[in-house]
Amino acid sequence: MINLILFGPPGSGKGTQAARLVKRYGLVHISTGDLFRHEIGHSTPLGQQAKRYIEAGELVPDEVTIGMLRNKVEAHADAQGFIFDGFPRTVAQAQALDQLLAEKGTQVSALIALDVDEEEIVQRILKRGHTSGRPDDNDESIIRKRIAVYRRETEPVYAYYAAKGKAYKIDGIGTIEEIFARLCNVIDSLQPA
């Protein structure tokens, strides 16, 4: 299996690149943000629970997110591998992911971080907000909150995987094709997990 964590701040291009990587490598894409938005759109109990955190730019509690992720992974027992997008967002989520994959006899192959500076991502997210319809994309103070939460809660996940020799960083500025080529270079150098 190849299990990738596509990492980087909000607006760094994870979803855009994941869609292309799925086609090239035949992996299952799991975006926890998309899963939450689906639940919110259907007004499920999980959606109702997650909504206030997301609209405030805060993280949904780990146990809620980890439970949802576990269900999704287990629904794809025959997958050749996964692309995790927007997860893990905390070191506790990373530990839970490692445990879940270990139970399946596999592991994280690599975390690949898209490196994009803060002003660029604020501009990208505001632009995305015109079409995404996401309330959290349409308010600059919420966007800055999400970035601050990323720096505080999520960035340590990079060091967690770097300590295992699994973290890679690529330049996230350029055309979609240029960034895709950089990702493929890293992925093609990995050994199957």
Ligand code: C5P
């Ligand atoms: O990944 P994405 O940017 O689409 O996530 C949107 C929002 O969903 C985050 O700002 C956060 O409120 C919530 N989220 C979370 N935990 C995750 C993924 C997303 O709390 N692992």
Ligand code: MG
């Ligand atoms: Mg996304």
